[in-house]
Amino acid sequence: MDDWACVEKIENNKQVGYWLYNKKPFVVTVTLEVDTNNLKTSATNQRQHIVNQVLQGYQRVKVLELQPINIRRKIWYDESFYWAPGNMLAKHQGDTVYQNPYAQGDYFPIVQGFGGGYSHSGPSRYAVDFAMPIGTAIHAARAGVVIDLIEHHTRGGASRKYAKYANYVVILHDDDTTGEYYHLRKNGVTVAQGVRVIAGQKIGYSGNTGFSSLPHLHFAVYQAMPFGKYQSLPFVFE
Ligand SMILES: [Zn+2]
Known part of the structure; x- marks a missing residue:
């Protein structure tokens, strides 16, 4: 970036x-x-x-x-x-209901939720991991503007040393929080930077890139913080 x-x-x-x-x-x-x-x-x-x-x-x-x-x-x-x-002054619209980040009618189990002991601590405490086969269609959980994406990486594994190889999409919501979709496959982003998406719109394909021990999607809502930091925010799915 x-x-x-x-x-x-x-x-x-x-x-x-x-x-x-x-x-x-x-x-x-x-x-x-x-x-x-x-x-x-x-x-x-x-x-x-x-x-x-x-x-x-x-x-x-x-x-x-x-x-x-x-x-x-x-x-x-x-x-x-x-x-x-993002915006350190954002006020997360707490009554927002997030759609499941995959196609309607699909179902994928949550294998790590809020506060999960494997990796959901610190700034990523309020994150959710869905186990899903590589290549599963990812759909926006909430409307917003695509502000960032990486999709050229191929590597992944069960160690933090792989974290920098994650492919991802970041969507800026209307309340200035961001929805972040991680571990996408190579060339696994189907929307361009600057494009507005609606909730439920297809945005890419899942994968196993970055710090990831099995094919899954990591989704979380984040708020920017001073000193280049960020924090995740609690949210609810429909
Ligand atoms: Zn995760």
Whole structure:
């Protein structure tokens, strides 16, 4: 996944200005952390600044302006930048009922639910795994816009070292939470980035890529968090 957002920094006459820019048409949550020496803002001369910001599509915002405290001394600054697709201020519509993420009339057993001991802990606590044969049609559990997908991977296995090889689709819901569908087969995505899908629409085919010990679909609803993190949210199926 290439960078969705970036920092733009302009220094002149010993002033340092920071802008944050969203390069995509989809909402993103960014964190800028700047450590400084001999620099202040108009509000404070603390040495560390942390800015958490929600950027709408293509939005560019000036977030920080720093000036020397003592113009005869050297200034120093260094920044870290983090981003996560979605909105840290999203309020999950808790009464939303999610459709099963496969064709109507199909049935697949849940082999790991919320808090499952195998891998559903920490940020992915509220995730559900459906065991299903490779190539099973995956349908959107909820309407939204396809904001991200990967489908070129071929590898998978029962170890976290395979996690980076997962194929997936991410759908941004209207409440700015995301629905994420993982472990799809190679070329297993049938929708394009930027396309709006309705609940029940086919979006791809299941597989066994990434950190996966048997063919299955991992589905969860996530919310972006500061510092590039995210958390899963509890939800109910119909
Ligand atoms: Zn899972």
